[in-house]
Amino acid sequence: MPAWLSRSTVLFCCLLLTACGSASAQTRLNELTVAMSSDLSSFDPAMGNAGTDHVFLYPVYDTLIDFEPETTEPIPGLATSWEYTDPHTLELELREGVTFHDGEEFTADAVVKNLERSRSEGSNLQSELASISDVVATDDHTVEIRLSEPDSALPLILSDRSGMMVSPASLEDPDTLATRPVGTGPWEFLDWNRGSAVKLTANDDYWDESVEVSPNLTFRVLTDPKTRVDSLITNQVDFSYQVGAGDAEGLALNEQITVQADPSMRVRMVYLDLSDDLMSDPRVREALNLAIDRDQLANVGFFGHAQPASTFLPATHWASVNEESAYPYDPERARELLSEAGAEDASFSMLLPNDANTVRIAEILRYSFKEVGVTVQMKPRELVQSTTEYFDEHRDPALLSAWTGRPDPAQTYAQLLAASGYYNAGSVAPPGLEEAVEESNTHTDNDARADSLKEAGRLDREFSTFMPLVFEDAIVAYDKNIQGYQPNLLGKPKFTNVIEAG
Incomplete structure (x- = not known):
């Protein structure tokens, strides 16, 4: 540095x-x-699709559980305490004397309404709340979250979008909620x-x-x-x-x-739609990853303020396999894989935000891919437009953007890599990954969880699901x-x- x-x-x-x-x-x-x-995509926590939305959302919405800034360890938020009373029940004790900006009292009923909406069909948060079978207010300030399977990731999930509490009155009008938020923040x-x-x-x-x-x-x-x-x-x-x-x-x-x-934990990356004919071939995805000199990208593209990324958790994270899974820079092997896949002269289009820094990174990538025979058509857009065209409209098979990280690694795998994850545009998951994450959620100790989460990371790397590039400062x-x-x-x-x- x-x-x-x-x-x-x-x-x-x-x-x-x-x-x-x-x-x-x-x-x-x-x-x-x-x-x-960039602007935010929506003030609705359950419907926004941009990672930078959080900066706009945090001031307005409190979360049920908060996190320590330096470690992301869970700490009290709108819930003063939480406990797994059994492997299938998480009980929250709620803070008293809290009101929403519209004057409505914050109670257990508000939590029930928020969580039921966030886990329902159409919500972008549905995949990370999939373990919830029911949410019950046992009194005005106590909530039982009943689970279909153990889920130790849930407390930190509730420190993110899923735990942002919206006024029940606003939930009745989602169109207005998207532009006029009412929280307790x-x-x-x-x-x-x-x-x-x-x-x-x-x-x-x-x-x-x-x-x-x-x-x-x-x-x-x-x-x-x-x-x-x-x-x-x-x-x-x-x-x-x-x-x-x-x-x-x-x-x-x-x-x-x-x-x-x-x-x-912000990863600059290229999202890939695995339902696309070209991107569905793992040899092509592996080749594209091998075509990138990540050390050079970190030093030249980010002026030394980045570290090479081959997975989605940095090397210092307790569940990381980034060092053991590093992609080598191997353009010769990339050409061999493309030849095996019959994609020697392949081409694809890539959406990207139109800010100058991202366009510069895209030019470096375009040159790298050209060196192995792949042509990329760049499509710069305003940030929200680029994410909407990719995640919602599925217009192009690739998006240069970023994964901004989540408090718990299971959230990353659920939202980014699971077949039902909103950010997995092709709905194709690495084989075995979802089972590994489910296994991690049966443990409450991080050391025990780490084994399964590291296996999930290895499975993603073997599958070359997307193209992680660097962890940015x-x-x-x-x-x-x-x-x-x-x-x-x-x-x-x-x-x-x-x-x-x-």
């Missing part, structure tokens, strides 16, 4: 020493303005100008009095990386999310700006007077307790 860019712990300590002064010098920003690289919705800005205001009745929030939170959608950089330099925004590695070095030279890079930049920013391993900040040093 370049010397100019330190990790979060060092930066945070430096900020505390140089900017804090005393508690009396800390004030709330009247408005925190955040530059985003630290901010309330004000306005969404699609493609331009989302405006939120502080929830003055928020249940957690220990949380500080700015009175107003505005997300500005600035798809051009240079515009995001310029807006930060000229004080039009306070914070820039997903700073490109190529822009970070220049920003770090500005004494008025703090640049912060943190490890994350999460790089953000913000005004030097801002402090309290807390990154998390998912690379999706929540912006609570962000304050300004007076």
